[in-house]
Amino acid sequence: MCALRMPQADGRLPLYARLRDQLASRIANGEWSPGDTIPSENRLAEEYGVALATMRMALKQLVDEGLLERRRGTGTFVKQPAFRADLFRFFHVYDADDPDGSVIPESRILSRHEVETPDEVRLAFGESNTTRCLKLERVRLWSGEPMLFEEVYLRLPDFEGLLALDPKDMGPLLYPVFLQEFGILITSATDELSFGTATQASARHLELPANSPVAVIERIARDPVGRIIEYRRVHGRPERFRYRVTLGEQHA
Amino acid sequence: MCALRMPQADGRLPLYARLRDQLASRIANGEWSPGDTIPSENRLAEEYGVALATMRMALKQLVDEGLLERRRGTGTFVKQPAFRADLFRFFHVYDADDPDGSVIPESRILSRHEVETPDEVRLAFGESNTTRCLKLERVRLWSGEPMLFEEVYLRLPDFEGLLALDPKDMGPLLYPVFLQEFGILITSATDELSFGTATQASARHLELPANSPVAVIERIARDPVGRIIEYRRVHGRPERFRYRVTLGEQHA
DNA sequence: GTCAACCAGTTCTCTAGAGAACTAGACTTA
């Protein structure tokens, strides 16, 4: 706690940002589970020994990021994970037959290995990268049918331990794993959508003929400092593909 | 100004939200132009007779919405309009040959008239709507070639005056017009992307064969209170279509 | 038993202000 009180004399993040990260890990740790009421802003401010407004700044950020939900007169709650993590934490890809997007897709990890960083990925990562990185291939299925094929590239010194992890422990969403296992919090991401043709690999896993048209999502995800953590290329079956995103204040 | 000081005893928005709207109109009015430095938070707080923190809340929202940019030690600036208004204010559609998305598309309004509200639009608008609405058709061109065909539906009592407006006065972007002419500020929007086939109209205006595959964007845009202001359906040529969106903190 | 009134606890709005971090420009000094 004492370390938190120090002003950011060193190159550290400001107090409210460190509080935000602290609270995020308490969620990732499982100390507070989805649906739980977390302590009131008063109690939290007291517990960490900070001013109320400072704690509110930290909480506000977590609300903006979709981890928490606050209800006046009632309390602060951890959001249900369905649409707040991984692809869904920021954006929303879903099946055309499921207009609410309430079905959580099944997730199958196909492979994980260290590879030479492809040129287009290196370009996205920027100069400050190594020549090798981790590649993870995955398929997402809606009611048994393959809908998305994902190739995920991760920085290598940081994610070394991922190869040792049992896929069974990982669940359908990646970003909670990043936080829990490696202490890396994703707070911003850019998606770029376009249309292209399937590669050999994506055609095979999506059960499409070669060179079929597919939806393409390219994602760059960053941590709070702006460091690029992940580059992801997603191919999706076009006929049932839906992608939804809301900017600005969220309304029911 | 006095009206601003009143607590929201009536059903009004909180003070900081009204300040945000006030500042937004001063930008829309042209009192502050893109690139300008606006008065310091101290001066603004004094001018409106509110506390510094309250003014900061208003400014923060406008920064989040992309209207303003703040630089510590320097000041607060009105952002260049290219990527902060209309389709671009929230999202980013651009040409595949123009990776920065720096080219501003030409905009041609094809028609404006009152129509019976189509069923799918009524569904989006929700129950609280009239049976008639305003429809606006438009084409966007990148370097002379048609890329997007837009059908925009607007609430009718609110936008009655739009029919009288000269298209020459409207410029390439709609939301500034909404604010300037009708006092309506768009603060949130949801886009939904999918793939479909061209309609007769969209095929004609995009110069595509009938039933060609197209990219489809459906948008619902809301005002600060959450009222649905606009429903928009966009068809785009798929081969050069790119759509970009960033959530979370913006990094260079 | 039902309904209204009250109450404790929560988040939200707004105020007031101090000091740190940072920038651009003016000024000084070698």
Place this chain on the structure above:
DNA sequence: TAAGTCTAGTTCTCTAGAGAACTGGTTGAC
């Protein structure tokens, strides 16, 4: 001229607290 120093002005961080708005439960009157 060039380089360093200072200063006024800006945003950013953090503190302290009061009152409003709202919720869920308890209490009390009838």
